[in-house]
Amino acid sequence: MKLSLRRELGEIERIVAARRALFAASNLPASLAYPVDLATEELFVNMLRHNPQGRGPIALELEAMAGGVRVSLADTDAEPFDPASVPPVDTALPLSERQVGGLGLHLVRQLVGAVHYHHRDRCNTLSFMAREEPADV
Amino acid sequence: MFEVHPDNNGLRLAGRLDAAAAPLAEPHFEALCAAAEVDMAELEYISSAGLGVLLKAHKRLSAQGAGLRLVQVSPHIAEILHFSGFDMLFEVVPAGDSA
Numbered sequence: 073m074k075l076s077l078r079r080e081l082g083e084i085e086r087i088v089a090a091r092r093a094l095f096a097a098s099n100l101p102a103s104l105a106y107p108v109d110l111a112t113e114e115l116f117v118n119m120l121r122h123n124p125q126g127r128g129p130i131a132l133e134l135e136a137m138a139g140g141v142r143v144s145l146a147d148t149d150a151e152p153f154d155p156a157s158v159p160p161v162d163t164a165l166p167l168s169e170r171q172v173g174g175l176g177l178h179l180v181r182q183l184v185g186a187v188h189y190h191h192r193d194r195c196n197t198l199s200f201m202a203r204e205e206p207a208d209v
Numbered sequence: 210m211f212e213v214h215p216d217n218n219g220l221r222l223a224g225r226l227d228a229a230a231a232p233l234a235e236p237h238f239e240a241l242c243a244a245a246e247v248d249m250a251e252l253e254y255i256s257s258a259g260l261g262v263l264l265k266a267h268k269r270l271s272a273q274g275a276g277l278r279l280v281q282v283s284p285h286i287a288e289i290l291h292f293s294g295f296d297m298l299f300e301v302v303p304a305g306d307s308a
Contacts, residue, residue: 081228081229088225110289114257164294166298172261172264173257175257176256179293
């Protein structure tokens with residue numbers, strides 16, 4: 073399933089609608105819905121914030137695979153931005169020292185693991201795989 | 210869809226608190242001026258943008274000796290709060306607990 077997303081937060085609603093359609097058509101487990109929604113939203117919002125000069129759409133691809141869902145987002149006119157360069161958040165800090173913001177990529181790593189990054193010809197591509205947990209045997 | 214309703218003890222949230230909804234929630238949190246409960250019974254989803262709204266309000270109120278109490282928290286939302294370390298910063302009451 074492919075979508076061409078405008079560079080605005082209102083598009084999150086279309087991302088969720090597409091994810092719901094894919095899950096219904098492919099009988100994907102409901103337990104993957106939250107990780108896919110959150111990781112896709114956070115990466116999309118990051119792309120908007122790190123490339124405010126960008127004008128073109130962001131290409132989203134959602135694909136049901138054996139064992140889970142693969143998601144990729146591509147921004148076709150962007151400076152390199154590797155999420156792995158963002159330092160980890162210290163979630164153990166006391167309230168007075170916690171800063172507002174910076175939790176997005178931390179949550180993505182917690183929920184879906186590694187995010188793969190590729191930059192070529194000014195195109196930033198981020199992808200991840202949300203996997204079903206092995207069934208208890 | 211996201212909804213925020215003021216009630217006697219604080220705010221009641223419903224639906225999806227994502228990056229598009231966070232700016233709608235923020236004025237309601239900014240209007241809180243004393244210790245408040247945030248009822249999350251009908252909150253289906255929260256992302257980092259929504260967590261930012263909660264943390265900002267909690268930091269401001271805690272500096273005044275008050276703070277937010279998160280109540281009726283579903284297991285999905287509780288997991289996100291845990292991954293964020295918010296369960297160490299806020300009082301979190303799971304759905305079904307009357308405490």
